[in-house]
Amino acid sequence: MFPIRDAVPLGTGLTRFRVQAPLVARAWRPGQFVIVRLCEGGERIPLTVVEAFGDGSVTLIVQAVGKTTRHLCSLAAGEAILDVLGPLGHPTPIERYGRVACVAGGVGAAELLPIARALAGADNSLHTIVGARRADLLILERELAGCSATLTVATEDGSRGRRGLVTGPLHDLLGTAEGLDAVYAVGPLPMMRAVAEATRPLGVRTYVSLNPIMLDGTGMCGGCRVTVAGHLRFACVDGPEFDAHEVDFEELMRRNRAYTAQERHADERWRAGGAPGA
Amino acid sequence: MARPARENGRVNAPRPRDRVKIPRQHPAEAHPEGRRSTFDEVSGGLDERTALVEASRCLECRDPVCTRGCPVGVDVRGFIRHVVRGELAAAAERIREANALPAVCGRVCPQESQCEAECTLGRRFAPVAIGLLERYVADWEAAHRPVWERPFARTRGPRVAVVGSGPAGITCAAELARKGYAVTVFEALHALGGVLRYGIPEFRLPKHVLDRELRLLDALGVERRTNFLVGRTATLDELMGEWGFQAVFLATGAGTPLFLGIPGETLAGVLSANEFLTRVNLMAAHRFPEHDTPVVAPRAVAVIGGGNTALDAVRTARRLGAERALLVYRRSRAEMPARAEEVRHAEEEGVEFLFLTSPVRVLGDAEGMVAGLECQEMTLGDPDRSGRRQPIPVPGSGRVIEVQAVIEAIGQKPNPIVQATTPGLLTGRHGVVAVDAEQATSRPRVFAGGDLSRGGATVILAMRDGRRAAAAIDRALSAAAAAE
Numbered sequence A: 001m002f003p004i005r006d007a008v009p010l011g012t013g014l015t016r017f018r019v020q021a022p023l024v025a026r027a028w029r030p031g032q033f034v035i036v037r038l039c040e041g042g043e044r045i046p047l048t049v050v051e052a053f054g055d056g057s058v059t060l061i062v063q064a065v066g067k068t069t070r071h072l073c074s075l076a077a078g079e080a081i082l083d084v085l086g087p088l089g090h091p092t093p094i095e096r097y098g099r100v101a102c103v104a105g106g107v108g109a110a111e112l113l114p115i116a117r118a119l120a121g122a123d124n125s126l127h128t129i130v131g132a133r134r135a136d137l138l139i140l141e142r143e144l145a146g147c148s149a150t151l152t153v154a155t156e157d158g159s160r161g162r163r164g165l166v167t168g169p170l171h172d173l174l175g176t177a178e179g180l181d182a183v184y185a186v187g188p189l190p191m192m193r194a195v196a197e198a199t200r201p202l203g204v205r206t207y208v209s210l211n212p213i214m215l216d217g218t219g220m221c222g223g224c225r226v227t228v229a230g231h232l233r234f235a236c237v238d239g240p241e242f243d244a245h246e247v248d249f250e251e252l253m254r255r256n257r258a259y260t261a262q263e264r265h266a267d268e269r270w271r272a273g274g275a276p277g278a
Numbered sequence B: 001m002a003r004p005a006r007e008n009g010r011v012n013a014p015r016p017r018d019r020v021k022i023p024r025q026h027p028a029e030a031h032p033e034g035r036r037s038t039f040d041e042v043s044g045g046l047d048e049r050t051a052l053v054e055a056s057r058c059l060e061c062r063d064p065v066c067t068r069g070c071p072v073g074v075d076v077r078g079f080i081r082h083v084v085r086g087e088l089a090a091a092a093e094r095i096r097e098a099n100a101l102p103a104v105c106g107r108v109c110p111q112e113s114q115c116e117a118e119c120t121l122g123r124r125f126a127p128v129a130i131g132l133l134e135r136y137v138a139d140w141e142a143a144h145r146p147v148w149e150r151p152f153a154r155t156r157g158p159r160v161a162v163v164g165s166g167p168a169g170i171t172c173a174a175e176l177a178r179k180g181y182a183v184t185v186f187e188a189l190h191a192l193g194g195v196l197r198y199g200i201p202e203f204r205l206p207k208h209v210l211d212r213e214l215r216l217l218d219a220l221g222v223e224r225r226t227n228f229l230v231g232r233t234a235t236l237d238e239l240m241g242e243w244g245f246q247a248v249f250l251a252t253g254a255g256t257p258l259f260l261g262i263p264g265e266t267l268a269g270v271l272s273a274n275e276f277l278t279r280v281n282l283m284a285a286h287r288f289p290e291h292d293t294p295v296v297a298p299r300a301v302a303v304i305g306g307g308n309t310a311l312d313a314v315r316t317a318r319r320l321g322a323e324r325a326l327l328v329y330r331r332s333r334a335e336m337p338a339r340a341e342e343v344r345h346a347e348e349e350g351v352e353f354l355f356l357t358s359p360v361r362v363l364g365d366a367e368g369m370v371a372g373l374e375c376q377e378m379t380l381g382d383p384d385r386s387g388r389r390q391p392i393p394v395p396g397s398g399r400v401i402e403v404q405a406v407i408e409a410i411g412q413k414p415n416p417i418v419q420a421t422t423p424g425l426l427t428g429r430h431g432v433v434a435v436d437a438e439q440a441t442s443r444p445r446v447f448a449g450g451d452l453s454r455g456g457a458t459v460i461l462a463m464r465d466g467r468r469a470a471a472a473i474d475r476a477l478s479a480a481a482a483a484e
Helices: A022-027 A067-073 A108-121 A141-146 A167-174 A189-202 A249-256 A260-271 B047-054 B078-082 B086-094 B104-110 B129-143 B167-178 B208-219 B234-240 B273-281 B308-319 B341-346 B417-421 B460-483
Strands: A002-007 A014-020 A034-037 A044-052 A057-063 A083-088 A099-105 A126-132 A151-153 A182-186 A206-210 A225-228 A232-235 A241-243 B005-007 B011-012 B157-163 B180-184 B223-225 B247-250 B271-272 B300-304 B324-328 B352-354 B357-364 B369-385 B389-393 B399-402 B407-408 B446-448
Touching: A014 A067, A022 A044, A022 A057, A022 A083, A022 B357, A044 A083, A044 A108, A044 B357, A057 A067, A067 A182, A067 A260, A067 B357, A099 A108, A099 A167, A099 A189, A108 A141, A108 A182, A108 B352, A126 A167, A141 A232, A151 A167, A151 B011, A167 A189, A182 A189, A189 A249, A206 B417, A225 A241, A225 A249, A225 B129, A260 B247, B047 B078, B047 B129, B047 B300, B078 B086, B078 B129, B086 B129, B104 B129, B104 B208, B104 B460, B157 B234, B167 B208, B247 B460, B271 B273, B271 B417, B273 B407, B300 B308, B300 B389, B308 B324, B308 B341, B308 B407, B324 B460, B357 B446, B369 B407, B446 B460
Parallel strands: A099 A126, A099 A182, A126 A151, A182 A206, B157 B180, B157 B247, B180 B223, B247 B446, B271 B407, B300 B324, B300 B407, B324 B352
Antiparallel strands: A002 A014, A014 A057, A034 A044, A034 A083, A044 A057, A206 A241, A225 A232, B005 B011, B357 B369, B369 B389, B369 B399
């Protein structure tokens, strides 16, 4: 069992957890994730680790979007998660690029924060763009500002920062005299694809962290396979980060819809009062 | 029909020329119609009467060739003789000398190509049903004299790490614990068993049978560490350094599925047999939504391959409600590597076999979901390196089968993580770890076995590796202790 030490609401439908997982905390590097299973009968889902602490705890930030994440977000300090496996995937290779744009969409800000901090620590000049549909879905603005030279906020409804998508401010950065040396983007697939298309004509190195359907997270199911530069890759062991210009986003979006009907059914059942793991 | 007569607790076994007249006994099996909607075990095994009759068929050959056919060298003649005498506890003891998982092997071993292939009786008659007798003895033992309730000496010898908890790992851990080593088993998933857990379905190997066998590890004082991926949670070097393990047995299996590389393979609804079976076996997806993990449930499904994994997948699909469950195999029935019993069971359950058929392309609908599988006919040419006749495409023989899911069961390769994170560990093709005859790798005090060093084999061969590695680890650590 992995005890929850702390559970704090963070914007609408989002929760920040401190979970005691000493082995994960010790081995974790930015970019890596864990697979969690909440209870007997529960499914295994991947979650990005946002921070790791010397006391053996890790931070997980979870958006309640389906049955399992809703269940997780209903848990409080003092309760526990049955299984936490990790850290999984390759750590982000941290280099000194120069001027780097970190672009986050929605809960992707949680996945981006550790990468941004590591890039800042390696003497990169960070220009961060945080986007969300509405102001109440923006998270980690202060934390990201803390490691960035500039921070731009964009909301689709204009309730905070610039109105529109993250690609607006990104085009501005790309258009400056200094340009950009690298871009990291984490968020919904359409957003990551839009970032890739924005940087492709300029040949700016662009990396995305993918979050496809995963079962074991150790390379055994192949559910997370993505086509990258025409080759089959497993996001869990070959990723989760890939060159954005080489990823077949259309295919990944189709694959991620494989269980939409079942996911909706499970979610509706949970909201109607289904018991955990039942 | 000649039968053994039991008098005063002793058995007067029939004379050899009468024994050959006794027909081979068959287990009760669930009716094929009923099997389509349940994951309950198909074979009911032998009962007391049929087991005794079957055991009495053994000719008790002076040279027990059956044992030579067993990869772990079970004393078949010896344990069957105990069964004939009604000494079932002694029979179980005899099997356990060589085999830590008798209830598993009695169910999943390909006996027809091992012990039963050697059986003298089989030259002219049906061979003794050695696998069914092994299962009978193991199930009797579990019910009457559970091995995990016996006291075992708990010593605190040198610490050994066993990485992976499939058949190779379980066997090695049990052997080493019996020798007095302090053993820890590391498993990446949340439950022990490896392929016995995620790969082999309930209808062939009920999970309660596996759980029962695993309790032996607890009785022996073996420490279980689940949710631990060696190479990521801690590296092998860390295990041998700060964690204090004197030796390591790597048995992480061949869990990475291979894909054909045909067009359309990344459509939603194309999945590896590993993923399909893991969803059902490990995550109980057949009980969705009571259990959270979903699984595809197509009206028609094509499973590609001819091995046990392919048969497990196609029979599972049938049980999930597929009206058409097709097995697409590019060679003919004679070349199928699957167990004969599984092929028969699949046929009884209404699985359709498309032999000499090879997939060319997966077709999708507008939503990117699988809509069909384009195949071509094959003909058999000369034998290839594996000794099986090589399939050759027949020009102009293409056709499309309407299916909503395609499951690929064309083989696996070793999971790459341990190899990639362990400097100096030599590997061959597909990342198969190189070992010598003692299962030793290129790294001192690091041994490997099972599918990790074979690339894909059987439960029993993995167990043989585990046994050999345990002996080699014992020799290496004893020598090291003597040198100090």
